[in-house]
Amino acid sequence: MKLFSTINAFAKGALVAAGLALGLGAAQAQEKVTIQIDGAAVPYYLPMFVADHYGYFKEAGLGVEFLYANAADILNNIAAGNVQFGFPNGDAVISARANGLPVKVVHSTYQRGIGAVLFKTSSGIESPADLEGKKVAVTSYGSPNYIQLQVMMAQAGKSIDDVNVEIVGTGAILDALKSDQVDAIVFSMLRYYALQAEGVDVGMIASDDYLPSKGNVLVTSESYLASNTEQVKAFITALDKALKHIVEGDVAAEVAMAIKEYSPTFAGQEEIVTEIINEVFVKTLWQSDDTRANGFGYGNLESWQTTIDTALEYEAIPEKFDAADLVVEKPSEL
Numbered sequence: 062m063k064l065f066s067t068i069n070a071f072a073k074g075a076l077v078a079a080g081l082a083l084g085l086g087a088a089q090a091q092e093k094v095t096i097q098i099d100g101a102a103v104p105y106y107l108p109m110f111v112a113d114h115y116g117y118f119k120e121a122g123l124g125v126e127f128l129y130a131n132a133a134d135i136l137n138n139i140a141a142g143n144v145q146f147g148f149p150n151g152d153a154v155i156s157a158r159a160n161g162l163p164v165k166v167v168h169s170t171y172q173r174g175i176g177a178v179l180f181k182t183s184s185g186i187e188s189p190a191d192l193e194g195k196k197v198a199v200t201s202y203g204s205p206n207y208i209q210l211q212v213m214m215a216q217a218g219k220s221i222d223d224v225n226v227e228i229v230g231t232g233a234i235l236d237a238l239k240s241d242q243v244d245a246i247v248f249s250m251l252r253y254y255a256l257q258a259e260g261v262d263v264g265m266i267a268s269d270d271y272l273p274s275k276g277n278v279l280v281t282s283e284s285y286l287a288s289n290t291e292q293v294k295a296f297i298t299a300l301d302k303a304l305k306h307i308v309e310g311d312v313a314a315e316v317a318m319a320i321k322e323y324s325p326t327f328a329g330q331e332e333i334v335t336e337i338i339n340e341v342f343v344k345t346l347w348q349s350d351d352t353r354a355n356g357f358g359y360g361n362l363e364s365w366q367t368t369i370d371t372a373l374e375y376e377a378i379p380e381k382f383d384a385a386d387l388v389v390e391k392p393s394e395l
Contacts, residue, residue: 091124092292096146097135098127099153099277102324104334105251105342106277108170109148110319112303120302121295127323133157139164139282145289146296151275152205155369158387159378163283166388167395168297168358169365170304171276172349175341176209176268177250181261184244189213189266195244198229198237206247208375209268216271238263254337272371273364276346290395297392301357304347312338360388 098106109127112118118125128144132153139147140162147164151174157164178197180186186195192214199207211221229237235252237243239261247268256263268274279300286293307315313335320327320334327334351359365384372378389395 091119092122092295093124093126094145094292094296095126095128096148096296097130097138097144098148099130099132099135099150101129102127102326104316104319104324104327105337106148106323107307107315107319107338107342108300108303108347110323111306111315112299114318114322115303115306117299117302117306118296121299123292123295123299125296136162136164136280139280142282142285145281145285145292147280148277149280150205151278151365151368152372154275154278154280154387155372156378159369159372159380159382164280164387165283165286166278166280166360166365167286167293168279168300168392169275169360169388170278170300170358171346172352172359172361173267173269173276173345174205174209174272174274175250175276175346176206176247176274177253178210178213178245178247178266178268179238179250179253179256180245180264181238181241182264183262184264186245186264186266188217189271190217190219192245193219193223194225196225196227196242198227198234198243198246198248200231200234200248201228202226203377205274205377206268208371208377209272209274210247211375212272212371213266213268250341251337254333254340258333272368274368275365279358294395297358297395301393304357307338308343308347312343355391356393358392360384360390360392362388362390 113125132149135147135149136153136157138144154164154166185191197210199210214221214223227243234246234248238246250265250267253263253265281293316335316338317331320331347357351361362384365388369384370381373381
């Protein structure tokens with residue numbers, strides 16, 4: 062009996078050791094990658110946080126670190142190989158590619174841009190034509206919002222010269238509208254809900270209805286995509302799983318989790334963030350007719366090309382290029 066006990070103990074020890082070895086091997090198999098996200102840790106980057114929190118990145122074999130920076134720095138770091146992934150605004154990606162940076166959009170996460178004209182309903186503004194003679198604020202003449210304003214006016218048979226454009230910094234532009242220093246601002250549609258929550262009777266014209274654009278998109282470098290295709294596919298798989306989790310699940314619960322664990326500066330704003338996620342991100346940004354037919358992150362090349370061509374027309378980029386050189390049309394087919 063003693064002999065059998067000794068053998069059993071040895072066998073159990075061997076199994077434990079083997080299990081530890083397998084666990085160590087699994088840990089070592091986690092590919093460490095970094096993603097730089099545009100701006101700061103805000104709950105609107107919910108898919109990234111859900112993929113991390115629920116282990117979807119780990120399931121895909123990735124250990125993901127989040128860093129935050131402005132779009133230009135993100136794209137320079139991607140091109141230089143300092144980070145593997147980025148999540149900048151699509152307009153910045155177009156500019157980077159037009160200026161020679163070898164970046165590639167591998168997942169058009171936001172199907173639309175988030176630019177919009179915001180105005181008080183008492184202003185009488187209902188369409189871009191109504192902006193004629195009005196004071197309209199943008200953050201800079203080089204901003205995508207300024208191009209959007211020009212396109213809106215052109216499609217209304219007007220000119221940018223028919224608008225009294227004022228430059229107002231990001232930190233002051235909402236106050237300029239609230240205090241009636243300007244009649245309208247071209248800024249983020251997300252602020253529409255914030256203004257409503259403050260009791261401001263506000264209206265909105267979505268810029269994307271006049272100029273197709275993209276919000277945040279997943280990018281990598283051409284060289285990383287070529288040499289690490291499996292890692293790129295793994296990241297996309299985890300991201301898509303997180304998007305499905307949110308869209309089909311309890312948005313309020315996920316927002317509460319993201320604010321508590323990833324963006325605590327938004328504590329107390331769970332209700333308004335949940336409304337924005339439900340009304341904007343779930344309905345129009347993460348999903349579209351294209352994604353319903355082709356899966357999350359579908360890159361509509363015609364739409365991207367329109368944005369590229371318009372940027373060239375308004376001299377926001379130095380030269381034209383083909384959308385297919387920048388964008389992966391069907392991420393699921395990588």
